[in-house]
Amino acid sequence: MKIFTRETIVPTKGNCHIVNVTDIAGKQLEESKLKVGNCTVFIIGSTASVTTIEFEPGLILDFPKLMDKLIPAYSKYFHNDTWGDNNGHSHLRASLVGASVCIPFTDSELMLGTWQQLVLIDFDERPRNRRLVIQLIGE
């Protein structure tokens, strides 16, 4: 059993920008030569998340619209008072959607569905260089 951990910088536009990071994980898996095991995907930082979605133009608009409805950017947040920030909504979205996803792999391939992509969502209100961690444990 071996472990491979790698951090990749992913530039984003912020504001609920959804970035398809499936290939980052896939390439790392290929390079690791592992056949069977688990892939942990983790986002460092408190205003972004990782999840899975069908990465197509419609949902890329629908998901931000959903976030605007559930956790509006323009609302009263104590966080903004604390720091003079404007990203209280970004933090709340990140805590709700989550920082990690774990995907098993077999035959050297992630067990994702055909229309299921691994994505990083940046909820912050400005462009960021995100630190995405992919960790493979397997044999």
Next chain:
Amino acid sequence: MKIFTRETIVPTKGNCHIVNVTDIAGKQLEESKLKVGNCTVFIIGSTASVTTIEFEPGLILDFPKLMDKLIPAYSKYFHNDTWGDNNGHSHLRASLVGASVCIPFTDSELMLGTWQQLVLIDFDERPRNRRLVIQLIGE
């Protein structure tokens, strides 16, 4: 340390059908003879999720009602325009609730609470045969 990965087909009725899959994981753990380790539960596909819930008749009605409130089926979704689909809400629910859960086990038992069951929730708008992956890593 060993790895056991198994895919199980779970038939669902769709429309927020919540299926108790605790026994599927429990049986696989028993057969693996592993004593201590981690159980990753992952759902293949972009319109279903896995999570934990107290599996009792009241919550089985409450959770779908919550989803109908937060992410209504009958609303405007760009996804539906893209594909001529009617399941934009299903995708959004799946991305929000999540595709994976990780449960430690010791003494050959999943460390779930007495009233905490592992469930697959199918958000699609039709019956499906779901591909559920259970992966055990341990010794």
Next chain:
Amino acid sequence: MKIFTRETIVPTKGNCHIVNVTDIAGKQLEESKLKVGNCTVFIIGSTASVTTIEFEPGLILDFPKLMDKLIPAYSKYFHNDTWGDNNGHSHLRASLVGASVCIPFTDSELMLGTWQQLVLIDFDERPRNRRLVIQLIGE
């Protein structure tokens, strides 16, 4: 590769009490002497969650307020009819936010961001002694 699994009792006040448990995981990692691997954080029980958040006074008020908006305590829940309970909202919040988070570690440190803390959130409507599981797999 080794596995260390430990259960820690964490007293909470309930009612969306957010407890910073980063140090519990950090101390266990230190004691394990592991350098590289994965840390699974899992909450036993169906009315609490684990996630990451910037643990600061503003967000500690904002997150409960968000929960009150999305899943109000005072509403009609079938769960409450089933058991004569008043915590239907607690269960729904827990299923939505999730029971597990997985955090990679390298150089004997969790790969959390500077303003990203690991938290247990107790959604129940009364104080509880929560059973938090931290499991380390690595070398």
